[in-house]
Amino acid sequence: MTLESLGWSDFFRQGFKSKALEAGLVPARISRNSKHVYHIFCAEGKFVARVSGSFRHRANEASEYPAVGDWVAVKISPDGLEAEIRELLPRETVFSRQGVSASGTESKSFQQVVACNVNVALIVSALDGSRGFNKRRLERYLTLTRQSGADPVIILNKIDLCEDVEEKINEARSVAADAPIYAINALENNGLEPLRQYMSEGSTIVMLGPSGIGKSTIINQMAGETLMKTGEVREVDLRGRHTTTWSELLVLSSGGVVIDTPGLRDVQLWSEELAIGETFKEIMEISESCRFRDCSHSGEPGCEVAVALEEGKISEDRLASYKKQKKEVSDSSRRRELGEKRKHVRPLRPRRKAQRKKR
Numbered sequence: 001m002t003l004e005s006l007g008w009s010d011f012f013r014q015g016f017k018s019k020a021l022e023a024g025l026v027p028a029r030i031s032r033n034s035k036h037v038y039h040i041f042c043a044e045g046k047f048v049a050r051v052s053g054s055f056r057h058r059a060n061e062a063s064e065y066p067a068v069g070d071w072v073a074v075k076i077s078p079d080g081l082e083a084e085i086r087e088l089l090p091r092e093t094v095f096s097r098q099g100v101s102a103s104g105t106e107s108k109s110f111q112q113v114v115a116c117n118v119n120v121a122l123i124v125s126a127l128d129g130s131r132g133f134n135k136r137r138l139e140r141y142l143t144l145t146r147q148s149g150a151d152p153v154i155i156l157n158k159i160d161l162c163e164d165v166e167e168k169i170n171e172a173r174s175v176a177a178d179a180p181i182y183a184i185n186a187l188e189n190n191g192l193e194p195l196r197q198y199m200s201e202g203s204t205i206v207m208l209g210p211s212g213i214g215k216s217t218i219i220n221q222m223a224g225e226t227l228m229k230t231g232e233v234r235e236v237d238l239r240g241r242h243t244t245t246w247s248e249l250l251v252l253s254s255g256g257v258v259i260d261t262p263g264l265r266d267v268q269l270w271s272e273e274l275a276i277g278e279t280f281k282e283i284m285e286i287s288e289s290c291r292f293r294d295c296s297h298s299g300e301p302g303c304e305v306a307v308a309l310e311e312g313k314i315s316e317d318r319l320a321s322y323k324k325q326k327k328e329v330s331d332s333s334r335r336r337e338l339g340e341k342r343k344h345v346r347p348l349r350p351r352r353k354a355q356r357k358k359r
């Protein structure tokens, strides 16, 4: 396994420089983790590792621990059998959701990192009935993706089970902003060819969406081999059927890295308003003309969003969805402040997308 095949780039090399000076550390990428046991890939092979005592000592929050897709600096034991994680390298992009921890009567929001250093997010829906496709859910994934710094791509899978694919494509387009949309049948490997452009050496993609919509099937088709089990149903399944309950990073022999995620059905947003604005671009544009800068579009005088709503230029559902996302984010930051004992506050967005090297 070469570092390049794992997605290593100049960005990470720079982050590694100072650490490389410390004797004998090597870069490695997190492929899986559960309860602070990490599966890592590096040029030296695959290891199961833990973070060092001093790492643990320095880390204050859950988000400072490695997550799937992270690059870390590890120390491999002289006998070559064990590896220990010493440092977390700077992240290029970060996918987070909002976790809530309860202590006493107060609940506190925290940043739960789902996947790191992803370039493209495939947001997968299935056109097999009512639950597989949902515009509101698409909007949530779009905001998460914009927040992360990765580029969103919308996949409508299981077109073989849909009577009116065009109609669904149009529905998706109505919420997609400018994200590309592909309608496919993963089971029969139909329509997947254009997705190859996102999977090349040096790039990392993540599969998002609830379980059962075909994420693992898409990965297997792209890989040309069975890397992930498919057809695994809910986590609560007790009849011995396996389920993907963790995220996992896989290296495709055809080039590229893909992170499969378990069904994230109801993701709570961990985001800033900026990312929401990118999801609801047309509402943002119209709201520029509202009389009040901080117009909440809830009946204020001179509200242009209300006018656009009346004229049918934006839909009621979409405006409601926009307000809901904004509320969720402001509620979470309020909860965060309540529980916050931090001295320093880092921006949520690690690097602006514009600064990222285009591949």
Ligand SMILES: Nc1nc2c(ncn2[C@@H]2O[C@H](COP(=O)(O)OP(=O)(O)O)[C@@H](O)[C@H]2O)c(=O)[nH]1
Binding pocket: 157, 158, 159, 160, 161, 184, 185, 186, 187, 188, 210, 211, 212, 213, 214, 215, 216, 217, 218, 229, 230, 231, 232
């Ligand atoms: N009819 C049909 N079934 C599909 C398609 N893609 C995946 N499936 C099936 O849907 C089920 C769930 O797929 P899986 O890849 O495990 O979904 P995941 O939970 O999102 O990873 C499996 O039984 C697949 O065979 C498709 O395009 N058409």
Ligand SMILES: [Mg+2]
Binding pocket: 212, 215, 216, 217, 228, 229, 230, 244, 260, 261, 262
């Ligand atoms: Mg799966």
Ligand SMILES: [Zn+2]
Binding pocket: 287, 290, 291, 295, 296, 297, 298, 300, 302, 303, 304, 305, 306
């Ligand atoms: Zn307004």
